[in-house]
Amino acid sequence: MPHINARRWTRRITAQILTLGLAVVGLAAVGGQEQSAPLSTEPAAVSTNQIGVTPPPMGWASWNSFFSSIDHNVIKQQADALVSSGMAAAGYKYVNLDDGWWQGQRDANGNIVVDENLWPGGMKAIADYIHSKGLKAGIYTDAGKDGCGYYFPTTRPATPGSGMEGHYQQDLETFQRWGFDYVKIDWCGGRAEKLNQEATYKQIAAANEAASAVTGRKLVLSFCEWGTGLPWNWAPGYGDLWRTSDDVLFFRETPGLTKMYRNFDQALQPAAQHTGYYNDPDMLMVGLNGMTAQRNRLHMSLWSIAGGPLLAGNNVATMTTETRDILTNPEVLAIDQDPRGLQGVKVAEDTRGLQVYGKVLSGTGKRAVMLFNRTGTAANITVRWADLGLTSASATVRNAWTRTDVGSFTTGYTTSVPANDAVLLTVSGTEATGSTFEDTTTATTPTFTGVTAASAGTKLVDITYANGGTTARKATIQVNGQYSYRMAFPPTGSATTYRTVSVLAHLAKGANTVKFAPVSGSTAPDIDALRVQGIPGTDGTALVGGASGRCVDIDKNTYVNGTQAQIWDCSGGRNETFQHTSRGELVVYGNKCLDVPTSGTNGTKVAIWDCTNGTNQKWTVNSNGTITNNLTGLCLDASNGATANGTKLILWTCNGQSNQKWTLT
Template structure:
């Protein structure tokens, strides 16, 4: 598996997180035997926030069984923030809120286990939990300074899953690695297999995590908290809609493997607002991205449509495949993405995702997804179960915001062919061409910034276009020296076509002008623009 990750990283040239690597020592690497496939379950936060109690959680455990969710593979019942008393007991131990959880947390865990389910709980690594930090909820303190004691308490309660949530805008990556590793080691010392879920939210924000957290945790959040919207950059400046999160999570495929998976947050399926097509895409994309399938709806009163989505056996099988691959993007632009996920039996799952606002045909080929050696291939539609055959073309008419998923069998299976990509490093400053704050609004002016390897610095070379976050590097029509360089929806115009020249400059095909760092400045945030080609250092770029 490590060889697969190295090969995939090489094929993508540079993925988000590879520029800032802080590794725990090999002796401390995570190897707890759990999370060999992405975890499946339910979490209380999306629907109930702090409005939780013992009766509610027990009712959800009951509903997991009666609804068929447990039998479909959902096993964890995770009690999120606000379960705890406002103080520790006389011995410094955590305790449940006596009003909300009068029977105590061990009794709750025993009840969940009696239903054939597993018990998950929430805590934070600093001095307070997120509800305290952001919402002034009078909950218990975090685990800072109590890691070993709290881990023993969780094990004694029968906890099977710990969500450990950083709740401060402060903290360097080294500090977070050290802090999260303390609880990792404390959990290991208990001897109880506990799935470890972390959220380093002050470090990823809009662009994905700055490292592969697979040596520290079983799953790690890749974006800020998901919101019940399709596509937005307007909530506190963070891209937390479904489409935005997909943009960030897709380029992180090389991090995923059995025991460690990217976590784009809990699902919003069944919570209203999103259309049925958008909910189906949400679930399908989480499935093919090998994301944890953690429901966030009220499962006691799910509609038939919600149950059809959440319990789809073909998509669950793709998500839970033991090979543990995350789908790799083999084609895409502002309007569509094609992801391919190699499966353990030699099949390949393919998602044809229409990001646009109108129905369109989304296509790929057997060769692009890694299939060869057969005159025909069998396609099973993951939504309908219908079977068709193809000589190599894989195509579907996909509704706006929709996703068609096929399971492709036949022939010989190799690796999906990811399009080449690179960061563009300014020779004059050593800083990277950057989409500021991952803002995908048309017309966003590009800048230089310290190289992080994140998705907003990862440029896919597609023909003569350069694409980041599903948008194209764009120059205004009729550009003159000094014109801004921006991102824009890809449309195939010559003002979005670029040529890499032998001297390291990047020339706009329409204007004949070069990509230039304004006035030869080198500071973070310096604008990029078009200027007469001179071959100076502030116009030369290194591809990494």
């Protein structure tokens, strides 16, 4: 028997012996897992030694400044400037060629043929040059037959045939042989051909693995289907990063707050971002015409608290010292690049438009905090330590932009934030208590039942595991009936050396099941224990139907305004967790309100919409179990009294029937 299984059998026997004396020693066994069992006779398996994961990519991309007008001179100039400006030393390593590098030719064997007037020596020569500067090289393609330059030509004519469909493995092998390290795969051709996003990008991921088996090189995969196929549900572990929204800036468009805010909001998919896989809100606009210093800092604050990729889009060779200093502020970059690899989440909005975001950082009791004023007037904003998962004990506060200590504060911290601006902080406090659940089976990828939560919401889950190999191993994680996500588990040094990686998981109130499973083609890590801690500012309630016993649900975690609410089996997902605010709103995802049109009548659909503080988005939870809309006075109703999954929610005259009764759990 392998040593690791022998260890597991030893623990299982030990746990069974201990269970016989529960009344004496006070150990609580939950669903085959032990909860908070600090007995000296039990082998220690709950590690507190965190391991760093691959951080979000940092670098430069050509599109926002040069569009299709790129050649070897442009790329060499920008690579040189990344080094000479100090940006490379600050972490900006990738030099990414976007659309326009290839004008669509292939030879008789289907191989890409480039214009050597634009690229002397071909693409390998430019990749070699980038590498010679100590940088990494990125390239661009499309999932369809034709790329975006065909459908939306900018500074060069339309370029037919510049997509990779029909040549997935061939092109990926080509990119790898040229020496590229990263590929962005756009969706203009895919959309025009009505390809399926999930199936297509998973096919590309498989082709990338096959190409790597031939060449011995690997490519970072950047999926760019603009969030249209809800990639946060399926992309982790297939892609390394995936776009969650449309472009933050179109050709010849002036940078603006509306798209910046939209892309930030839509990138907040916390369960998907973990262990080196990242939601991508798009390239940076810092330093572009129309961007002030204040707006540049705000932009960096938003992307950093979200833990997003930082791909500068300005002309690095001509940027001002002010722009360079904003892009290279070490404390802001440290928040983005934190080795725990998690995303910030909204933890408070006491007044509409005055928001608090918290990001769990590596170490103990460490948080990044963004106080975000989305209104047109300066205002005080307060962060409470309890909302972040810290105790109310004194915590030290530091301003990341000024790089100065603010002081020590108990309970929380309040400061004034200018209109349409943010204050970015780091906080060092005392971690709140959590619960531990230890596997007592022989499975390397176990199922933990009875993982209890006092309230529905987003929880910090530290996973203790061992990986005695030399490369990251993969396994999937699934909470209740939610989507299953691939995770990466870096090497820990030996099969008996335990470390932790972290995820943000959405748990229901009460008992939850957290299931791990092996990934085909990958050796599984040895997963041994969970530590679960609340982030109370994310807590909410499920709305459970009296007739159906099912939860109010937003289908497939979609963010699209106008998506009609429905009922579905309760799973504790973020799409089923609502905050009933002091303003009377029912808020899901932190920023979408249950909404009805201002002229709502019987049969009007109840949908999600950006929160506006309107009366049509305010609801009264009544003592008889009904929920009435404050504008119309009508009841939240499961249409036609149906109880099946997918039944849509509407407004209807209150009649006391069970399809209009809801329990907030």
